[in-house]
Amino acid sequence: MDFKDTPEEAAFRTEAHSWLDANVPRREQPNQTWASTLESKDSDNIVRLAKEYQQKKYDGGWACLHWPKEYGGRGASPIERVIWGEEESRYLVPSGVFDIGQGMAGPVLMQYASEEQKQRYLPPMASGEEIWCQLFSETSAGSDLAGLRMKASREGDDWILNGEKIWTSGAHYCDYGIIVARSDVDVAKHRGLTFFFLDMKSAGVEVRPIRQITGGSNFNTVVFNDVRISDSQRLGEIGGGWGVALTTLMNERVSVGDAPGPNLDQALALAETIELDGQPAIRNQAVRSQLAKWHCETAGLKYTKYRSISALSRGETPGPENSITKLVGATKAQEIACFGLDLMDAAGIVADEALVESDARFQLAYLAAPAMRIAGGTDEVLRNIIAERVLGLPQEPRADKGMSFKDIPSGA
């Protein structure tokens, strides 16, 4: 048992590290984010800088590592991808802009698109020249995604899309999107779905930002009014969209490790500096108990990840243990944010960066934290997944089983 690289892994790490050193600045503090170093937080600027960095990676052979070389990747092994991720996280680099496209749209195209389409779309996706988004959720279809209502009607060689998608990250700057829509309301809900990709500049597509609890707008509603797309943009069979969507969701990367907001170290630092009953708060046993609990969770997730990485390093498939990551991490982040406010006592109410500790990061995190427990699978869906896929418990009987979609009660 050790934490050492194999000689091949060490060589790869050195190569990755040398390239990064030559091209991007290191983080000065472990928790420093790239966004915090920007002078303007304007999203066009973020996208432009992200594109510049992605192009650099692409030219250096570091984009979409595990993709085949002919589509712009490097043909790297899973463990090499992990090592790159570890090394890159030590540097101040843009993140988030390409994750959904490269992580979800890419694999779907790889599996379902024609060779010509792959040649056309994958390399610019890898280089960052074109950005992709994912159009899945709807206001009435979140955890029950297969209950979606976006309508796809066939017209000759075309399809006409009508309806609304929601929670689309980055729709306002994306060039293309993958979308799942209902092509048949007369069959059971999972069987009436068809999967497509489309140009986000198509006539009839309208992107509207959603204002979040935090005041920011990272997501959008996307409205489709008679949007015409060619049947050649269909991915998979007509009525086979659910299977394609599942492939995509398997690739959804839910990494709470990079979630913004204070972690255990910042909570501990705050407890050392703030007074409670005339002494540093960290001397209080209740405070210590909380810190110990979060350390156990933080360390437990870290070493769970190490176990998975070790399996990859041996060329094995990791066990199901990683399924707990987001479930544990999101609640912990929410608890830590709330803890910070408690330590500040009445001043925990104040959200002015100039007036409270840590530039009001605990206050911002308090408002942002609920999203982590919902996005990419709610706590409840994740618990179902663990119970059913890991522990093998039976599915809950469904009220809509075997019904035609049009007959399913919607409460509307």
Added chain:
Amino acid sequence: MNFEFSDEQKMLREQAGSFLRDKSPLTALREIYEGDEPYQRELWQEMAGLGWMSTTIPEQYGGIGLGSLELCVIAEELGRSLAATPFSSSVYLATEAILMAGNEAQKESYLPQLASGELIGCFALSEGPCAATENNLQTRFDGDSLSGTKLPVTDGNVSDFAIVCAKDAAGSSWYLVDLRADGVERKPVRSLDPSRDQALIEFNNAPAQLLGDAGSGWQLTSALYNRAAVLFAFEQTGGALAALDQARAYAMERYAFGRPIGSFQAIKHKLADMYALATLAHSNCYYGAWALSTDAPELTLAAATARVSATRAYNECASENIQTHGGMGFTWEFDCHFHLRRARVLALNLGSQYQWEDKLVTALEQRNQAAA
């Protein structure tokens, strides 16, 4: 990265697991609960035959000289099986204490018989209801012999000797005491877990010999507990996983409202949370195992993390296993209470959760100071 047990260690775990399923089913545990034997004597002999007691004892003292990683995988399986033996007292504590602090003569006289399982040892610290500290110890070595009362001493009635932490002229020290000698009176006390022997031991001018440096008793205890905490955490995690298995099996076979209760989200989510806690504990145990086997400077933090995490996981899994079983889980006849009892005994044996949380945060503070 190779953060995993070796193929040989995994094979040992499988062998230990299948041996214990075969030789120590829960019916054997129930016989201890309901009979007069304090532990599974026959099983103990067979475990000795497999060399488990001699795992970390060097060959020169009759052991097989493997590392602590091998002991960790055995501990996990013992915890899973709930076997009623004095293994933790004799191996994680008494053997380890002699390896840590014994002089050559003491090692030669104790280790070979500990290795063969002929001799059973235990560790005596607690003196009644409150956390022991170096200052509140009442048991005293007066320069000649030992006097005082220890309660509870786990496996105190079935052990041949005890390592006693006592006050003396140098502060506090460890003493080796023959429990069969004059001046030692011991009796079983009723406890939460009838499958683990607990004793009240009175020492009245009992003969005792110093183990380790005079005055180092508290420091040694703390170091011993760090090492033992990792092994206890493996037992606790094994127990947590076994309790989860019981809950899962029952949730699949028990029907209510016309369907298996495991199809209700209320039960699924409970079991998913148990799985998450047991997985965190397991991964923290791995790190503890690494720190233990390499004698890493991070051992205190790693041990406390494994310990706090495993205590929480086993408590939660043991009590939620009963909850999943409903009324039947509260019966003597069902096996759920075995875990409820064992979870608490393992959680308290090396000091309470508060103490380990405190130790954990202190280790974090020290790490941060060292980094600054």
